[in-house]
Amino acid sequence: MTHAVEGEHAYDVVVLGAGPVGENVVDRVRAAGLSAAIVESELIGGECSYWACMPSKALLRPGIARSDARALPGLREAAGGPLDAAAVLAHRNEVVGDWKDDGQLDWLDSIGVRVLRGHGRLAGPRRVEVVSPEGERHVLTARHAVAVCTGSRAVLPELPGxxxxxxxxxxxxxxxxxxxxxxxxxxxxxxxxxxxxxxxxxxxxxxxxxxxxxxxxxxxxxxxxxxxxxxxxxxxxxxxxxxxxxxxxxxxxxxxxxxxxxxxxxxxxxxxxxxGRAPRTEDVGLETVGLEPGSWLDVDDSLRVRGTDWLYAVGDVNRRALLTHQGKYQARIAGAAIAARAQGEALPDAGSWSAYAATADHAAVPQVVFTDPEAAAVGLTLAEAERAGLRVRAVDLDMTQVAGAGLYAPGYRGHARMVVDLDREVVVGASFVGPGIGELLHSATVAVVGEVPIARLWHAVPSYPTLSEAWLRLLEAYRG
Known part of the structure; x- marks a missing residue:
């Protein structure tokens, strides 16, 4: 079917996909003074807001809170009954705005981003065609960059029935x-x-x-x-x-x-x-710029697709780290790189932890799994560090050795591990499992990203009696 062209418009930056990643890209380029348009075929706010991070945590939190209460004297009996499932599901619906995106749209309008609803596809270098649900066709040209931020989708295996x-x-x-x-x-x-x-x-x-x-x-x-x-x-x-x-x-x-x-x-x-997941790149026009439809997109540390000087792939589509917070981090890096290049600046070395390099994708990806107990990790596991050829030592801790664990809940069970690069005397990985353990992760992330020497970490005194005393116990075990 052929659609009449309703309008042709030029912007500094055009973004495909208005999830958290695409929103952060346009936020950064608009803050740098560039004009931007964003295209979305579903709800503005994307997978995380409506079908992943936010609703899943709304479903998980009541059960975890009940579990914590059941572990405590004085609350155990009061928390003995079943969850009110209808109330939990209603709260989940409220968290996702009943699957309406008015608030997200208002925010994009407030920062001066043009929003086009419909299916967007590349139509050659720096060119995007958008077909709206009503059949209107718009052509957008990008003076500086197009960013593909279309995310990923669930993969189903080929099984009978x-x-x-x-x-x-x-x-x-x-x-x-x-x-x-x-x-x-x-x-x-x-x-x-x-x-x-x-x-x-x-x-x-x-x-x-x-x-x-x-x-x-x-x-x-x-x-x-x-x-x-x-x-x-x-x-x-x-x-x-x-x-x-x-x-x-x-x-x-x-x-x-x-x-x-x-x-x-x-x-x-x-x-x-x-x-598993697959990239949502099967119908975004990659073939019009010499790339394979449906493929993961290979990028450098500024998130620019290799072999191009205008195309960026940010978030899940580049397969570097399929996590919303890491995609938003990439978006901030990509936005800064796009703005700098638009102003004619030469970017620093991509491996320098600069404002234009997503170095953390390689060295310090944090993740919390909101199970009961929680699981959290950043950097390398022991096996990954050994495969990378590092001379490392793993230091393990039973969390019952931390006074704050016993106060969190009698019978607390958990475990922590710190992986130390012995040649540099820095932490290259940390993993935790236990109730409430996710709140320990950012301190571990700071230690890994900052490559803080063990000798200096010894002076980072954890408050007593908190779970963060796990750091003190790990350092004591390392020093012997």
């Missing part, structure tokens, strides 16, 4: 309107473990199916072991080494049968597949 079984992906898991009596979760990564935690707390009987390697396999092994142990104690069935061969749903609304290698089967009311 899966399409007809109507499986949940992360979107359905965070936006569901009812609590399934039985939920099967395929995958033991972040989405799988968080959603298993949330729906179990809301009343689902949860079965987690993991092909191999345990839960949270990209973190230190003890992290997944703690999380799996807690899920099992609350009644979840964790099956490691479970390979799914087919999925069958009984009728249009009946139960789901998940068939496993070896003949076993799991019966559930819903099945969530949390088995």
């Amino acid at each position: 899966l399409p007809g079984a109507r499986p949940w992906t992360s979107r359905e898991a965070t936006s569901a309107r009812h609590v399934p009596e039985r939920l099967a979760v395929v995958g033991g990564g972040v989405v799988g473990t968080e959603m298993a935690t949330a729906w179990q707390a809301l009343g689902s009987k949860v079965t987690v199916l993991v092909r191999g390697g345990g839960l949270l396999p990209r973190m230190e092994p003890f992290v997944g072991e703690h999380v799996a142990g807690a899920l099992k104690e609350r009644g979840a069935d964790i099956r490691d080494g479970a390979s799914v061969t087919a999925v069958v749903r009984d009728g249009s609304s009946g139960p789901v049968t998940v068939l496993l290698e070896g003949g076993d089967r799991v019966e559930a009311d819903e099945v969530l597949f949390a088995t």
Whole structure:
């Protein structure tokens, strides 16, 4: 179908995708005085705001708060009942603005960004075509840069019966309107473990199916072991080494049968597949600029696509770190680089931790997994550091050695690990698991990013009696 051109407009910067990453790019270039337009085919605010970070944490928080209360004398009995699932889901709806984006649109208007709703595609260098839901066609040209910030989507494996079984992906898991009596979760990564935690707390009987390697396999092994142990104690069935061969749903609304290698089967009311992500680049016109449709985009540390001088790929699409906070960090770097290049400035060396280099993508990516107990990590695991050829030492701590842990909850269970580069005497990685442990992560991130010498960290005195005394205990163990 051919659409008439309704308008042709030129901007300094054009951004495809109005999620948190795209919003941060336009915010930075507008702050530098450049004009900008942003294109979005769904809700402004993107995956994180409506189907990922925000709704998932709204679902998780009540269960974790109840768990904390149940661990404390004086609250244990009062917190003994079930969650009010309807109230939790209503609060989730409020957090996501009932899937309306008026507030996000108002903010973009307030900073002078033109918003175009519709499907945007590259149409050659520095050129974007947008077709609105009403069929209007707009052509945008970018004087300095186009940034692809279209994010990623859930990937479903090719399995017999899966399409007809109507499986949940992360979107359905965070936006569901009812609590399934039985939920099967395929995958033991972040989405799988968080959603298993949330729906179990809301009343689902949860079965987690993991092909191999345990839960949270990209973190230190003890992290997944703690999380799996807690899920099992609350009644979840964790099956490691479970390979799914087919999925069958009984009728249009009946139960789901998940068939496993070896003949076993799991019966559930819903099945969530949390088995990976793919870039949303299959229909953004990459072929018009010599790139492969549907591919991850290779970028330098200023987030510019290699081989171009105008195209940027920011956030999930470059596969450097599929995390909202890391994508927003990249967006700030890309915005600064675009603005500097627009003014004719030569950028410093990309590896220099400058304002124009996303160096943290390589050295210090932080992540909190909001399971119960929480898991948190930054930098390298011990195995990653050894594979990188570093001479390292891992220092481990049972969190029961920290006075603040016992005050947080009698019977507190948790573990911490610090990975030290022995040649430079700096922390290159830290991992934590335990209730409330996510709040320790930023101090670890500062230590890793700042390459703070161990001798200087010794003088960073943690307040007593807080969980942050874990740092003191780790340093004491390192010094011997």
